[in-house]
Amino acid sequence: MKTKSWNLKRRTFLKSTSVTLALPWLECMGASDKTAPKKRFFGGYFAYGVPMPADDAADRLENGWFPVGEGKDYVVPSMHQSIMPMREKITFLSGLSHPSMRTTSAHKGADYFLTGADILKTYDKQSISIDQHVAQSLGKDTRFQSMVLSSFGGVNRPYRSSTLSFDRAGRPIPALNNPAEIFRRMFGAPTNAERNALASRGSILDEILSEAKDLNRRLGVNDRRKMDEYLASVREVEKLTERSIQWQDTPKPKIDPGILDLTVNLTSPKEYLTVMYELMALAFQTDVTRVATFQTGCEEGGLTDRFPAALGLGNSSHKLSHEKKNYGDVAKYIAFLNGLHADFIKKLDSIQEGDGTLLDNTLCFYGCATSKTHRAINYPIILSGGKNLGFRHGSHLSYSDDIPLSNLFVTIANQLSSPTESFADSTADISEVVG
Numbered sequence: 001m002k003t004k005s006w007n008l009k010r011r012t013f014l015k016s017t018s019v020t021l022a023l024p025w026l027e028c029m030g031a032s033d034k035t036a037p038k039k040r041f042f043g044g045y046f047a048y049g050v051p052m053p054a055d056d057a058a059d060r061l062e063n064g065w066f067p068v069g070e071g072k073d074y075v076v077p078s079m080h081q082s083i084m085p086m087r088e089k090i091t092f093l094s095g096l097s098h099p100s101m102r103t104t105s106a107h108k109g110a111d112y113f114l115t116g117a118d119i120l121k122t123y124d125k126q127s128i129s130i131d132q133h134v135a136q137s138l139g140k141d142t143r144f145q146s147m148v149l150s151s152f153g154g155v156n157r158p159y160r161s162s163t164l165s166f167d168r169a170g171r172p173i174p175a176l177n178n179p180a181e182i183f184r185r186m187f188g189a190p191t192n193a194e195r196n197a198l199a200s201r202g203s204i205l206d207e208i209l210s211e212a213k214d215l216n217r218r219l220g221v222n223d224r225r226k227m228d229e230y231l232a233s234v235r236e237v238e239k240l241t242e243r244s245i246q247w248q249d250t251p252k253p254k255i256d257p258g259i260l261d262l263t264v265n266l267t268s269p270k271e272y273l274t275v276m277y278e279l280m281a282l283a284f285q286t287d288v289t290r291v292a293t294f295q296t297g298c299e300e301g302g303l304t305d306r307f308p309a310a311l312g313l314g315n316s317s318h319k320l321s322h323e324k325k326n327y328g329d330v331a332k333y334i335a336f337l338n339g340l341h342a343d344f345i346k347k348l349d350s351i352q353e354g355d356g357t358l359l360d361n362t363l364c365f366y367g368c369a370t371s372k373t374h375r376a377i378n379y380p381i382i383l384s385g386g387k388n389l390g391f392r393h394g395s396h397l398s399y400s401d402d403i404p405l406s407n408l409f410v411t412i413a414n415q416l417s418s419p420t421e422s423f424a425d426s427t428a429d430i431s432e433v434v435g
Helices: 078-089 106-112 130-138 179-187 192-216 221-247 269-285 317-321 328-350 406-416
Strands: 013-015 020-022 040-045 090-094 147-150 291-295 362-367 381-385 396-398
Touching: 040 130, 040 269, 078 090, 078 328, 078 381, 130 291, 130 406, 147 269, 179 269, 192 221, 269 291, 269 328, 317 328, 328 362, 328 381, 362 406
Parallel strands: 040 291, 040 362, 090 396, 147 291
Antiparallel strands: 013 020, 090 381, 362 381
């Protein structure tokens, strides 16, 4: 007896009292309905560098960060054991950095980690971050073009940034850090105040652009150039405002807030960081956004600097990072951060999507802009996921110190968005991570 064939539409939803989610691609949806995977990008950062015992030290594999050996035959120190079940889906990178910032004060790391900008002497040269570059393409069809998160929140100040993300003009994008507010923005109903604010902002922008257009006709060449730069910034805000207004009446995914403890705060670092990672996983899974960044700690201090003490390690993360001999405590702290990142990677890999997993459709870039004792060279970096985007893993890739990290950003841009010949101070691309 021949089985009757049947099909489901791609936009079929599963519904319950706590969640409404789009189904993954199923065979019964038919080959004609199969769509290309949604490309996603995650950029993660931790502060103050990593412990680096000498290669011949007795505790090299107990307390070090960088793997021993290169290629596929490498051995990882203990702090990476949490991510080793994912070995074939991750790549360790060493030797890369941003050349123009190698002599900088190490506390500036978050400011240039994803931009590669030469801000050694002046912040005026700050430029777009790689997440915002790919978000221009990946974020066209999502409620939020990107999600910018950090434990500290806001932007803080130049050279002590609490955000990893910078727009096309090099302006810092404020980071969110309150789990309840992040959840509300993703899945809650917009308030009347938000609706009124958007409407008011739209009217104000119309007036500004109209007056500026009239003024521009009477300006000299140099002033007109400055005015054009200003107007470009205003138009960027205008586009974001229009985007927000258009999405206001689009139903949001229904997620029960009770599935997460949204009351956690910085006094409980494990619970807090876990919820922040869970929120990003939910954002990717529900397609609220396809680009996210997360800075786990700010090099300004505050409560994020007290995370190790809250874990029973006694000192602040800043003080731990200055240890020159006994790396035990700082290694435990970095292992803690690595473990939470590993849980995030495993979470993405547990979610089926199309012919693979959410991790297969997401490239995750995680690391720091300093190595031993805040030295702004040889960044510790882990790349993971993105199998369906062309990325290949399973190795430790070591580069000479003349290779800019921005070369990797060129590769990321080419795989995730539109063809890109250069990014910041790049000199080529890095082909070893794709194939």
